[in-house]
Amino acid sequence: MSITRRNFLKIAAATGGLAIAGTSTVTSVLGLGKKPVSLPQYIPTTCEMCFWRCGVIAKVVDGKVVKLDGNPLHPNSRGKLCARGHGGIGLLYDPDRLKTPLINTGARGEAKFKKASWDEALGFVADKMQKIKEKYGAESIALLTHGTISTYFMHLLQAFGSPNFAMPSFALCRGARGVAFELTFGEDVGNPERLDIQNSKVVVLIGSHLGENAHNSQCQEFAEAVGKDATVIVVDPRFSTAAGKAKYWLPIKPATDLALLLSWINVIINEGLYDKEYVAKYTSGFNEVAMAVKEYTPEWAEKETDIPSSLIVDTARVIGKNRPHVLIHPGRHTAWYSDNVQRQRAVAILTALLGAYGRPGGIYLSPKKKLEPVFLSDKDYPEPQKPALNKGDYPFAGEEGVTHVIVKATLTEQPYPIKGWFITGTNIMKAMPNQRDTLSAIQKLELLVAVDMMPYDGVMLADVVLPECTYLERHDDLFTVKERAFGISIRQPVVQPMYDSKPGWWIAKELGKRLGLEDYFPWNTFEDFLKMKCETWGIDYSELVKKGYISFPESEAPYITSDNQPKFKTPSGKIELYSKELKEKGFDPVPKYTKHKQPPEGWFRLIYGRAPVHTFSRTTNNPSLWELMKENTAWVNAKVAKKMGLKNEDYIVLINQDGVKSNKVRIKVTERIREDCIYLVHGFSSTSKLLHRAYLRGADDQQLITKYDIDPISGSVGMRVNFVKISKEV
Numbered sequence: 001m002s003i004t005r006r007n008f009l010k011i012a013a014a015t016g017g018l019a020i021a022g023t024s025t026v027t028s029v030l031g032l033g034k035k036p037v038s039l040p041q042y043i044p045t046t047c048e049m050c051f052w053r054c055g056v057i058a059k060v061v062d063g064k065v066v067k068l069d070g071n072p073l074h075p076n077s078r079g080k081l082c083a084r085g086h087g088g089i090g091l092l093y094d095p096d097r098l099k100t101p102l103i104n105t106g107a108r109g110e111a112k113f114k115k116a117s118w119d120e121a122l123g124f125v126a127d128k129m130q131k132i133k134e135k136y137g138a139e140s141i142a143l144l145t146h147g148t149i150s151t152y153f154m155h156l157l158q159a160f161g162s163p164n165f166a167m168p169s170f171a172l173c174r175g176a177r178g179v180a181f182e183l184t185f186g187e188d189v190g191n192p193e194r195l196d197i198q199n200s201k202v203v204v205l206i207g208s209h210l211g212e213n214a215h216n217s218q219c220q221e222f223a224e225a226v227g228k229d230a231t232v233i234v235v236d237p238r239f240s241t242a243a244g245k246a247k248y249w250l251p252i253k254p255a256t257d258l259a260l261l262l263s264w265i266n267v268i269i270n271e272g273l274y275d276k277e278y279v280a281k282y283t284s285g286f287n288e289v290a291m292a293v294k295e296y297t298p299e300w301a302e303k304e305t306d307i308p309s310s311l312i313v314d315t316a317r318v319i320g321k322n323r324p325h326v327l328i329h330p331g332r333h334t335a336w337y338s339d340n341v342q343r344q345r346a347v348a349i350l351t352a353l354l355g356a357y358g359r360p361g362g363i364y365l366s367p368k369k370k371l372e373p374v375f376l377s378d379k380d381y382p383e384p385q386k387p388a389l390n391k392g393d394y395p396f397a398g399e400e401g402v403t404h405v406i407v408k409a410t411l412t413e414q415p416y417p418i419k420g421w422f423i424t425g426t427n428i429m430k431a432m433p434n435q436r437d438t439l440s441a442i443q444k445l446e447l448l449v450a451v452d453m454m455p456y457d458g459v460m461l462a463d464v465v466l467p468e469c470t471y472l473e474r475h476d477d478l479f480t481v482k483e484r485a486f487g488i489s490i491r492q493p494v495v496q497p498m499y500d501s502k503p504g505w506w507i508a509k510e511l512g513k514r515l516g517l518e519d520y521f522p523w524n525t526f527e528d529f530l531k532m533k534c535e536t537w538g539i540d541y542s543e544l545v546k547k548g549y550i551s552f553p554e555s556e557a558p559y560i561t562s563d564n565q566p567k568f569k570t571p572s573g574k575i576e577l578y579s580k581e582l583k584e585k586g587f588d589p590v591p592k593y594t595k596h597k598q599p600p601e602g603w604f605r606l607i608y609g610r611a612p613v614h615t616f617s618r619t620t621n622n623p624s625l626w627e628l629m630k631e632n633t634a635w636v637n638a639k640v641a642k643k644m645g646l647k648n649e650d651y652i653v654l655i656n657q658d659g660v661k662s663n664k665v666r667i668k669v670t671e672r673i674r675e676d677c678i679y680l681v682h683g684f685s686s687t688s689k690l691l692h693r694a695y696l697r698g699a700d701d702q703q704l705i706t707k708y709d710i711d712p713i714s715g716s717v718g719m720r721v722n723f724v725k726i727s728k729e730v
């Protein structure tokens, strides 16, 4: 069924109301007094405290959310939430939330905000957008975006005539992995990743710090595998939480993982520990790989990685002998060095040699089901007059766009000027490296609009701030969940929006109206759109509202069997161990080792990661989660600390190779990190004075990442290339 205005109206009229919590009350059965007692309501929705998007059941009493729990029907939560999921209440009731639209009356970035009405703020933005369009063309407005709000603002800007957008989820997160797996298997491993950890006999975590990286069902499966005595191999310069569960901890010299992977492949091929039948049937390029890895012996790799060759051989044998029930975790944040795609290609090749793709304990296949795409409107976008900048010159850059291309184009005005930015759902100061470039770029703009819930760092730079309500107060687009079986998850408001905040879809629609683009928003409420979508897909909307998640068990197809054969969407239809696509574009068709610079004497490599109770910067001011972790610490090896006369919890300052100093931060003296690294949990030390808890708490890793490498294949960023030293002068 095509999407027309008529359909919307028809469906909207035919379906029932919404499950939002009102005040359903009963009189006390005891009949004592006349005071009514409220019955709690339990309303399912979808979490947005991170991008795992678990199913949530909100307990609401008297219009107030009192508890959030995991939806047992939803495969990403399985009845449980992580600490951040429970902490959603803290976000909802954070007194520092953005409450009304704001307009900056000072210079760019001065944050001299005055309160404005929606009409005034939206009118101001629409007017500026039209002026930029007249002067430079619609393409001169770009969008930096993350999360569910992206759908509405990408739609708005494309309708306006700009194809320019970028999300941190590509170049700063999982882009390199996606490209590597698409080149090898014709498909990425998905989000959530299709990892069959619960059935793995061996789990290999290369920097994937599960337990600190708190993606809910993935952690649950990891715990299950550990409970079933799976052998865990952790490759990490830091003794991570996962390393505590590991039989083998390989404290690798940072930036040398590709050497380890290539030498594992060398041993596995030399000792015949690969799946010969699988390789013959499903792959191409085995001989080229076998030839290419000959030079990468364990003895050679020992010199690069600091891991004894005997340990490389032992672990290769454990991996090979347990094939195919081995999960070489493909990682997620893979923006490490300049060879991200090649490192991830090595992971993909090793997975294929073990026959672990489409096999129990490895990476399961995508569920069998396709749904017809349903767009926000059936109206075509105008053809942009200038080429899209999203992918830069990177031949394999993904559809989500490359953030640094947008920043660079804004700075240099090449190939054409960018004069307006929308930042929606991303903290540009914390997510993107080289803050100085970001700050210089915004000085070139004539309009900077932020749509956010909280006054984080990036928001404080905006000319106009538009307050979105939280995920607990709004509808969003349906989520398709490609777990072992296919499913649909709904987000619906569990309480009314607080203050003068509005849902993202409403903000985009209202701006659209003021830009003469109302035909692109042919629905009154977002619920009308969702009902239409459900009808198109043959889903009972009222059942979805009640359950929060609906699955299609018949779509489950996790493993290869004789009547469930995989289809690899590569040019050859096989798993491409040797990549002709890379070769054609002038890149190594089989990964080759590249050496990276190591820190000079007295300097340390700055590495970073996650804390289980926080999500990037976005939760650092959350009252409930802040109670659990108020600031980060700098992990420093005990020998180094002793040499420098530093004690646990002393304050230090980190200074990077470009002389940039961090905020003061407490030191965590520990044996759990190599002597050549310093580790910070990402996201701390907000510079926003409107955040009463997060303001200048701890140190900001991003401030010290003034330098970054770029992977020429994908445009993925290498952020672990900065060196720091320790100063005691705080």
Ligand SMILES: Nc1nc2c(c(=O)[nH]1)N[C@H]1C(S)=C(S)[C@@H](COP(=O)(O)OP(=O)(O)OC[C@H]3O[C@@H](n4cnc5c(=O)[nH]c(N)nc54)[C@H](O)[C@@H]3O)O[C@H]1N2
Pocket: 048, 146, 147, 149, 168, 169, 172, 173, 174, 333, 424, 425, 426, 427, 428, 430, 431, 432, 433, 451, 452, 453, 454, 456, 457, 458, 468, 470, 471, 504, 608, 609, 615, 616, 617, 618, 619, 682, 683, 701, 702, 705, 719
């Ligand atoms: N140095 C360094 N840089 C990194 C990383 C790192 O580990 N170290 N990690 C990288 C990775 S993996 C990723 S995915 C990115 C993450 O990058 P971002 O997604 O930008 O992460 P946050 O820093 O949490 O900033 C999120 C912003 O969106 C706002 N926000 C949250 N939810 C909503 C919502 O529902 N609506 C609206 N309108 N706004 C919302 C928050 O208030 C906050 O201002 O960062 C990348 N950059």
Ligand SMILES: Nc1nc2c(c(=O)[nH]1)N[C@H]1C(S)=C(S)[C@@H](COP(=O)(O)OP(=O)(O)OC[C@H]3O[C@@H](n4cnc5c(=O)[nH]c(N)nc54)[C@H](O)[C@@H]3O)O[C@H]1N2
Pocket: 050, 051, 173, 174, 206, 207, 208, 209, 210, 212, 213, 214, 215, 235, 236, 237, 238, 240, 252, 253, 254, 255, 256, 257, 331, 332, 333, 334, 336, 607, 608, 609, 610, 611, 612, 613, 614, 615, 616, 679, 720
């Ligand atoms: N609690 C929580 N969980 C999250 C998130 C969050 O913000 N909070 N964010 C989610 C998102 S979007 C992402 S992308 C993931 C990111 O999480 P992951 O993909 O699991 O991890 P990374 O950020 O790649 O890696 C961090 C680990 O790499 C190690 N490391 C540093 N340098 C090297 C090196 O050269 N080699 C090796 N082998 N290891 C190294 C660090 O010591 C650290 O343990 O987490 C997700 N889960």
Ligand code: SF4
Pocket: 047, 048, 049, 050, 051, 052, 053, 054, 077, 080, 081, 082, 083, 084, 085, 086, 214, 215, 216, 217
């Ligand atoms: S992993 Fe935690 S924060 Fe992320 S969606 Fe699930 S419950 Fe929410």
Ligand SMILES: [Mo]
Pocket: 169, 172, 173, 174, 332, 333
């Ligand atoms: Mo990420």
